[in-house]
Amino acid sequence: MWSTKYGPQIPLFGNKVIGVNFGTLEMHGINRPITWTDLKSTAALGATSITLNDMKDGKSLDWKVGEEIVIAPTTYSGRDAEQRTIKSITAIDSNPVITFDGPLLTKHYAGV
Amino acid sequence: MRAEVGLLTRNVVYRGDPEHSPDNQYGAVIICHSPGDESTVCRIDSVELTMVGQAFILGSYPIHFHMIGTVHQSYVRNNAIHHSFNRAVTIHGIHYLRVQNNVAYHTMGHTIFIEDGIETKNLIENNLILDVRRSWSLLNTDQTPASIWLTNPDNIVRGNHAGGSDRYSYWYDL
Numbered sequence: 001m002w003s004t005k006y007g008p009q010i011p012l013f014g015n016k017v018i019g020v021n022f023g024t025l026e027m028h029g030i031n032r033p034i035t036w037t038d039l040k041s042t043a044a045l046g047a048t049s050i051t052l053n054d055m056k057d058g059k060s061l062d063w064k065v066g067e068e069i070v071i072a073p074t075t076y077s078g079r080d081a082e083q084r085t086i087k088s089i090t091a092i093d094s095n096p097v098i099t100f101d102g103p104l105l106t107k108h109y110a111g112v
Numbered sequence: 113m114r115a116e117v118g119l120l121t122r123n124v125v126y127r128g129d130p131e132h133s134p135d136n137q138y139g140a141v142i143i144c145h146s147p148g149d150e151s152t153v154c155r156i157d158s159v160e161l162t163m164v165g166q167a168f169i170l171g172s173y174p175i176h177f178h179m180i181g182t183v184h185q186s187y188v189r190n191n192a193i194h195h196s197f198n199r200a201v202t203i204h205g206i207h208y209l210r211v212q213n214n215v216a217y218h219t220m221g222h223t224i225f226i227e228d229g230i231e232t233k234n235l236i237e238n239n240l241i242l243d244v245r246r247s248w249s250l251l252n253t254d255q256t257p258a259s260i261w262l263t264n265p266d267n268i269v270r271g272n273h274a275g276g277s278d279r280y281s282y283w284y285d286l
Contacts, residue, residue: 001140002129005169013143014172016128020144020152029124029158035190035213036240036273038114052117067121070194070217072242074115078276081217081243083120098117108115 033059039110040095043071049099050108061092069098074109082106116275118215118240120192121160128163137167137197137249142175149181158190165198167220167249173198179205189213198250199225200241209234216240221247221254222261222283229263229286236260236269244277258283 003016013019040051050071055061063069065086073080084100091097128139141164144154156175166172174196175188187210193200194217201211204227216223216239223244224236241259248255259274259281274281 001127002132003138004132004136005138005166012145014141014166014169016138016140016166017172018126018140018142020142020146020154022146022151024153025142025144025155027124027126027156027159029122029160029190031158032119032122032190034119035192036116036118036215038116040114043115050117053114063119067119070118070120070215070242072116072118072240072273072275074113078278079243079245081276083217110114112113 032062034061039108042110043104043108045105045107046103048101048103049097052096052098054095055093061089061096063089063098065089071104071108073106075106080106116240116273118192118217118242120194120215120217122158122192124158125160125162126164127161130163133163139164139166139197141166141172143178144176145178145180147179150183150185152180153183153185155186156188156191161191161193162195164193165196165220167197167247169198170250173202174200176202177204177206177209181205182207184208187212194218196220198247199223201225202227203231203234204228206231207233211235211239212237214239217242218245219243220245221250222258224260226261226263226267231264232266234267236267236272238271240273240275242275246278256280261285
């Protein structure tokens with residue numbers, strides 16, 4: 001979507017917008033069975049891989065090489081979430097191991 | 113306690129322009145508005161929204177449900193909303209909206225936002241909300257942002273993970 005705040009405006013909706021008024025909007029991507037999960041074990045500072053927790057409800061992970069993930073922070077700063085690109089992924093039915101370029105800049109804890 | 117891991121990629125992408133949006137904080141938005149129960153239906157599922165939201169423009173949020181009333185047929189689920197300049201999902205004058213299984217990351221201001229206090233029976237379930245940042249271009253309270261801002265206790269909020277914010281996770285402003 002391209003525009004600036006100085007471009008023409010639709011009343012109430014503005015611009016650079018999908019505006020729905022007495023209508024139906026359907027936006028559907030391919031369903032991803034798991035949109036987020038958590039770690040099986042702590043990922044240390046400097047790690048280039050993570051191990052994900054047990055898959056639940058018979059689901060398996062369909063995340064693919066080249067897709068983007070984000071790992072939640074467990075430091076005292078909410079800004080220590082880390083985004084990475086999946087380089088490889090294995091064992092999608094049990095405890096998937098995901099590797100990525102760029103070592104982690106903080107520890108990401110998993111435990112009681 | 114376990115660090116969550118969210119998927120940001122979807123095959124359908126709704127986004128601002130990479131050349132300008134990150135600099136001018138003027139991203140793309142979706143606004144669903146018409147007066148009257150069920151008068152507008154918005155079903156947004158498994159979409160990636162990035163470079164979205166328009167800083168300084170009150171009401172221009174990545175996904176904004178506005179003054180429709182009941183929206184039994186609508187939902188916002190399984191989406192990834194990341195790098196937003198103005199919230200993620202706003203629910204204003206809305207009942208019975210389902211907001212489920214979304215990943216929000218790197219957003220500015222209250223990220224899932226129930227606006228007025230009239231909103232009831234909305235379902236906010238199993239969302240992951242990471243890296244909520246303060247906004248100086250929105251309401252005063254967005255300078256100390258919450259992952260989920262709630263103004264009416266008669267909404268169902270369960271299974272969400274608020275995993276990092278510049279200030280608050282859940283803020284009930286009653």
